[in-house]
Amino acid sequence: MCCDSIKKGLNIICSYSIIDMNGHTHKYIHIYIYIYIYVYTSSKIVLLTAIIVVKNENLLNNELKNANQYQRQVGRKNSTQSDQMNKSKWKVSITTFNCGKEFPIENTKGIVKQLLFPYDDSISQLELQDIYVLGFQELVPIWQGSFPTVNRDLINGITTTAIDCLNEKVIAFRGGEQYSCLGVNSVGAITMIILYNNNALKVKADILKRNGKCGWFSTHLKGGTLVSFNMARNGDENWERFSFICAHLNANEGANNRNQRIDDYKRIMSEVCDPEVASSDHFFFLGDLNFRVTSAYDPATDYSSTTTLRRLLENNEELNLLRTRENEPLCKGLHELEINFPPTFKFKLFEKETYNRKRTPSWCDRILYKKYATPTLEQEGTYHSVSRSNALLFSDHQPVNLTMALPRPIGERRPLSLHIEKYHLSWSSGLVGQVGDAVIGYCGWLLTKNAHYWILGSILLYLLLKNV
Numbered sequence: 001m002c003c004d005s006i007k008k009g010l011n012i013i014c015s016y017s018i019i020d021m022n023g024h025t026h027k028y029i030h031i032y033i034y035i036y037i038y039v040y041t042s043s044k045i046v047l048l049t050a051i052i053v054v055k056n057e058n059l060l061n062n063e064l065k066n067a068n069q070y071q072r073q074v075g076r077k078n079s080t081q082s083d084q085m086n087k088s089k090w091k092v093s094i095t096t097f098n099c100g101k102e103f104p105i106e107n108t109k110g111i112v113k114q115l116l117f118p119y120d121d122s123i124s125q126l127e128l129q130d131i132y133v134l135g136f137q138e139l140v141p142i143w144q145g146s147f148p149t150v151n152r153d154l155i156n157g158i159t160t161t162a163i164d165c166l167n168e169k170v171i172a173f174r175g176g177e178q179y180s181c182l183g184v185n186s187v188g189a190i191t192m193i194i195l196y197n198n199n200a201l202k203v204k205a206d207i208l209k210r211n212g213k214c215g216w217f218s219t220h221l222k223g224g225t226l227v228s229f230n231m232a233r234n235g236d237e238n239w240e241r242f243s244f245i246c247a248h249l250n251a252n253e254g255a256n257n258r259n260q261r262i263d264d265y266k267r268i269m270s271e272v273c274d275p276e277v278a279s280s281d282h283f284f285f286l287g288d289l290n291f292r293v294t295s296a297y298d299p300a301t302d303y304s305s306t307t308t309l310r311r312l313l314e315n316n317e318e319l320n321l322l323r324t325r326e327n328e329p330l331c332k333g334l335h336e337l338e339i340n341f342p343p344t345f346k347f348k349l350f351e352k353e354t355y356n357r358k359r360t361p362s363w364c365d366r367i368l369y370k371k372y373a374t375p376t377l378e379q380e381g382t383y384h385s386v387s388r389s390n391a392l393l394f395s396d397h398q399p400v401n402l403t404m405a406l407p408r409p410i411g412e413r414r415p416l417s418l419h420i421e422k423y424h425l426s427w428s429s430g431l432v433g434q435v436g437d438a439v440i441g442y443c444g445w446l447l448t449k450n451a452h453y454w455i456l457g458s459i460l461l462y463l464l465l466k467n468v
Contacts, residue, residue: 088408091404094404096287098396108157115386132194134158137246137288145186145187146188192244207229211225227243228276246286248287265330269421270420283334288345288397294316303343334371342385345362347388364397385400
């Protein structure tokens with residue numbers, strides 16, 4: 001009886017092993033093996049079982065090897081598709097910086113490197129961007145903004161230095177220059193410089209540049225400058241429009257100044273944005289927007305606390321409150337990545353972390369962009385303040401950088417909403433602004449030459465001689 005059972009068991013095991021060798025599943029073999037090991041203790045059965053297990057493991061290893069090879073092939077295919085998708089996206093770095101009217105020319109390279117590579121100067125070639133945007137406010141003294149030719153050497157020097165810094169990175173990896181200037185535009189003391197990878201990208205010649213002024217009497221004391229262009233990758237005819245506006249809005253705290261900032265924003269958008277710009281595939285609004293925190297300054301505030309930042313941004317930060325209000329929200333159609341950094345204004349000059357108590361620390365320096373249909377875009381960008389290194393301590397502002405991988409339209413282009421509210425200007429505002437700019441410029445120039453002392457002395461001398 002026992003021998004018959006053993007023989008039956010052997011036959012079952014052998015039959016299942018044959019089935020397995022012909023390509024059938026393994027699990028039944030294991031089941032019968034375990035059953036017979038448990039019921040019988042014959043050394044023959046145990047030995048035969050061990051042999052079958054070894055054969056089974058070899059088959060399993062072969063199948064696993066084949067499966068792994070298949071998975072690697074699929075993985076390589078998916079990886080290639082992912083790389084192609086990532087490569088097709090536009091990589092953009094945007095930095096805004098208020099220079100406080102005192103840009104130290106002798107340290108141009110140190111400043112520019114910090115703005116181009118805000119996170120790590122040892123950046124690899126894979127991390128270089130397609131487009132770099134540098135937006136400056138108060139790059140020069142206010143009066144000097146009246147004379148664009150006077151500022152030309154400074155702006156050209158910054159542009160050339162930025163190109164050299166980028167190409168140094170490229171040459172270090174594979175040799176050859178590939179970055180050049182796409183466009184520069186200025187209004188008053190506001191300047192925007194755009195650089196691009198000309199080795200991989202092409203730009204149409206019809207680059208659009210516009211300026212809007214919203215200072216006192218329509219002068220350049222405040223305003224915005226636009227650069228808009230069509231770009232495509234080499235070998236690709238799918239052109240996309242990019243538009244960047246660098247702005248400087250009304251300063252100071254209080255409701256009246258806040259309302260003036262709202263008015264400044266609407267005026268700039270109305271002056272520089274036509275339907276073509278408003279329908280850009282990629283649109284950015286950056287600069288010293290000057291919106292403030294409305295609560296009184298408390299020196300004991302811990303700005304390193306995430307809870308504190310959330311509370312201030314949600315309850316006391318002007319721009320966030322204006323953008324989320326139910327009636328007539330400001331910057332409709334624009335979005336901003338989550339702010340996770342302390343206020344960027346107002347610092348004591350030449351001190352890294354100390355705020356000036358004359359002002360409530362605020363997030364004045366901002367970068368907004370037109371909303372995309374891609375819901376995961378926010379996960380593909382970094383939005384941070386730039387560390388106040390020694391090279392940047394000359395300003396009471398901290399630069400802000402936005403680095404993003406922008407989605408590309410697939411198939412038919414999707415309309416993306418951007419609200420442009422019409423701003424009505426009087427016919428004389430342009431003329432008044434030109435006269436005002438000239439007055440600001442020449443009066444400021446005379447003050448730098450101490451001409452007011454000469455004028456005052458001449459008046460006194462005239463009065464004395466008249467009475468003699």
